[in-house]
Amino acid sequence: MGSRDSGYEEWKAKYYGSEDIKSIEVVGQGDLTRSLQFIAPDDNNKDDKTVVDLLLAKPVPAGAFVQFKIAFQTKFPETQARSGWKRDFVLGGQWFPKVGVWWHGAWNAHQYHNTTEFFADFGVYDVKLTVPQDEVIGASGIEVSNVANTDKTKTVTYHGDDIHDFAWTASPRFKVKESTYQAQMGPIQLRFLMQPAHWGQIERHERITRETLDHFEKWYGPYPYKTLTVVDPEPDSAAGGMEYPTFITAGTTWWMPEGLHEVEGVVEHEFGHQYWYGMVATNEFEDAWLDEGINSYTEVKVLDSILGKDTSVLNLAGATYGEPEQQRDFYISAPDRDAMAQNAFAYVNSSSYGGVTYGKTASVLLTLEGIIGEDTMNKAMHTYFMKYRFTHPTKEDFLKTIEEVSGKDLRWYFNQAVYGTQVLDYEVLSANSYPTDWFEEKKKDKKEGKDAKDSDTVYQSYVTVHRKGDFVMPVAVEVKFDNNEKVREHWDGQSRWTRFSYQKKTKVVSVEIDPDHTIHLDRDNFDNSLLVEPNPKPTHKLSTYWLFLTQWTSQAMAWWAV
Incomplete structure (x- = not known):
């Protein structure tokens, strides 16, 4: 049993996390805490306590607004699903009650599922974090004040505009590097929070961040925020590889060689979410592929450009592996169980969710390049981002944008690749x-007695x-x-x-x-x-490799036995 990031042989109390609403007041209508009731819109599970419904005492007039005051208490678990604590490290993700999204004339709020991401509306965040003074903090948005308190704590205040979530981290052991990136809409403060054991990889983290920013701004559109925080989380914390507005977690180990491009892959992928999850902000409960899948496709494009088409995942000791192959391999592990266009919580299992949402979507869009042309596909992606940023578009908005830009009716392809489970073979x-x-x-050669070549x-x-x-x-x-x-x-x-x-x-x-x-x-x-006639060269090459390997192993074992 376990979450999408962690498995457990037995359940322990430290794995339990919760958000408890202590009270909810509607200004002008009083305390409505007793009116809260749990609902399970996805599966009617009466034991699910992750969505609450509140009916106001009186309706909100058209064009007016309503103010809520919510008191809540959060208990973090030992890190799972990219949130919680590990030793002296804390990652605050999905840590406060989130309001559903008024979308297409109805409230859209789904339960907390094992494999799904999230969906929220844009807003302005002002957050104060009070922590011990020796803690190094990173968070979404801009730090606007840092005040030392008399009880050996400090209160750090952050402000974020036009974001739909807020995450933060704290650890007394982070090593910090800050630098500036000159973007299309002004300077961005880059802030890297690294584990001391990984400080030797800081240049790799910064280099891929800058190169990724270069490509996204050139190909898709401007990054409008003033900050970007990249966090190297605590080892073995299940906190790596996660995205929040202006805030991402990376993933590495102490032994990461240059030719193994895991650092680059994780940082690029999580930054890409700043565009498809952060600004376009699709409904990941219902169409996870519009974020994770499109982001996996742009991951292929960006990393192939930076690291080489056949070496964008691995280029080590003669072994090579590229992003297109990695995404395809991910897809063919579970090619026919689920369609891309379905609720993320309705996949048969997590393997199918991952293979289809990430790998299939990337492979579908790469194949689409061959149908409409790479330049046209690039134009369609740029058009989609610029048109639908900050709007919560649907899958049909994306598909119709491609058809409009290409001037082609692509329903024959989309019906199979996006809405269907057909397998191409x-x-x-x-x-x-x-x-x-x-x-x-046959005529015979008089001298040789053989068939004459005609x-x-x-x-x-x-x-x-x-x-x-x-x-x-x-x-x-x-x-x-x-x-x-x-x-x-x-x-x-x-x-x-x-x-x-x-x-x-x-x-x-x-x-x-x-x-x-x-x-x-x-x-x-x-x-x-x-x-038609088999080529023996590859077989001979593999045989030579195998002979070398077996002889080397035999010699090593003989030496060890002495």
Whole structure:
């Protein structure tokens, strides 16, 4: 059992966290605490105590406002789900009662679920944190005052405009680095709170933060806030890799080598949420892919640009791994259980939620580039962000923006990729070449007694391509002949299979589906190409590696046994 970040062999009291509303007053209507009642709009679970409903004593007139005064008490658990305490470290996330969102003519408030993120409306936050004086603090928004109290505490005040959540952290051991980034809308104060054991990685954290800011401002739009705090959380705290407005947590270890790009991946991903979660602010309970998935797609684009397409995840000791492959691998682990367009809490399990919300969405949008063009896709992403920032758009707002910018009707694609669970899987079924004169007696070379090579021999060649999955997608097929001639075919994929026929004075040597590698949704890439005559070189290479490994292991064991 456990949360999305932590597992427990047994439940202990320290894992329990809560927010208790002690009283709620409506100015002009009095104390309405007794009118609070728990509801479970998602699953009717009577034991769920995460959503409360309040009916006011009298309606709020049109154009007027109402003021609430809420007294509450929060108990933090030992860190789980990116909130709580670990040793002398505290991360304050989801720590206060949040008002539902008035959205499309109704109040939108969902229960606290294991796999979902959150949804809240924009506002102005003024927060005072009182902590021991030796604590180093970081938080959303701008620090406006820091006052030492007579009881050896201090009160730090923060102000945040146009944000929809507020998070904070405190630890007496943080090491701090501050610098300034000159953004399109003015300077941004960058603040890095690092664990002492990770201080040697501060330059990596700052470099990827600046490079990510560069790309997002250039490609998608301006970052309008005046601060950004990057927190290196306590080791083993389940607090890494989380996003809040102007505040993110990173993730690393003491041994992180330069070629393992985990630092860069986590910082870039969590900063990307400042755009899709922070400013566009979609409903993550109902369409998690609009944040996590779009953010995974822009993660691919940004990190490929910074670190290299094939090395954006790993470039170490000759081993390489890229972001597009990582996202696709994530998707194909659970490709057909759930659609992207469904409530985040309705996925069959957390593996399906992660594989579809993150990996599939990224792969769907990368594949979409091949359909409408990369430049058009870039323009659509920029248009979507600029048009819908601070508005809580829906999935149809996003999909229609792509159609409007591209000028294409893409419902055939969206109905399968976004709203459906169809799996894309194509294969080269066969490729053969036969002499058209196979039945005639061959001329013999008088001296050698062998068949004379006849350059005029015509071959009948057949190439058969099969659609194994139920996702219908037009594909390109490249056929290569032994005279180096290449022929590009295009198949609409409507039938289960198709066959291409050729009569040439040359034989087919290889066939490849999607030769430009623009389709990232195919479940099995190994059967997308076929060599008529197998190439022994890869086998020989792997055999050599295996021989080296076994000999090295044997020698090491012999040395150890001495």
